[in-house]
Amino acid sequence: MREADANARRASTLEQAGDAWEIVLLLFYSSLHCVQAYLYTKAVRFHAEDHVAIAKAIGASPELRNIAPAYKRLRELSQSVRYDPGFVVTDVHRQDARKDAWNVDNLVRPKVLTWLAAQSSL
Numbered sequence: 001m002r003e004a005d006a007n008a009r010r011a012s013t014l015e016q017a018g019d020a021w022e023i024v025l026l027l028f029y030s031s032l033h034c035v036q037a038y039l040y041t042k043a044v045r046f047h048a049e050d051h052v053a054i055a056k057a058i059g060a061s062p063e064l065r066n067i068a069p070a071y072k073r074l075r076e077l078s079q080s081v082r083y084d085p086g087f088v089v090t091d092v093h094r095q096d097a098r099k100d101a102w103n104v105d106n107l108v109r110p111k112v113l114t115w116l117a118a119q120s121s122l
Contacts, residue, residue: 003033020089021081027101028078031071034108038064041115051075067107070100 032054039048039057048054058064058071077097080087 003029020091020094023094024074024081024089024097025078027097028074031074031101031104034105034112035064035067035071037112038108038115041112063111064108067104070103074100074104 035054035058036048039054039061042061048057055068055072055075058068074097077093081089
């Protein structure tokens, strides 16, 4: 969760500078790390090393299926930002990325925090 939080903070800081492409990347990686933290709390069958495996793990986890569309949009947008030299990030892209990252975080973070709290009480 520390990585997810750090990326979210960096994205907020960059919001002031207007680096839209970097904001999109950080929002995606914040969501990625949040999902990875959650998957870590699950059985080995949810262990995911790469983007394809994470997408499959999200689809295989009933409690995460609701975030699948938002996560996919974030991943695809971040790939466009990184790999398409002609891609221009607009304010709409940035707003959509923020909304999707919020949706992922809003569903996943409470689950991770609940698991962490239970672990600390053992």
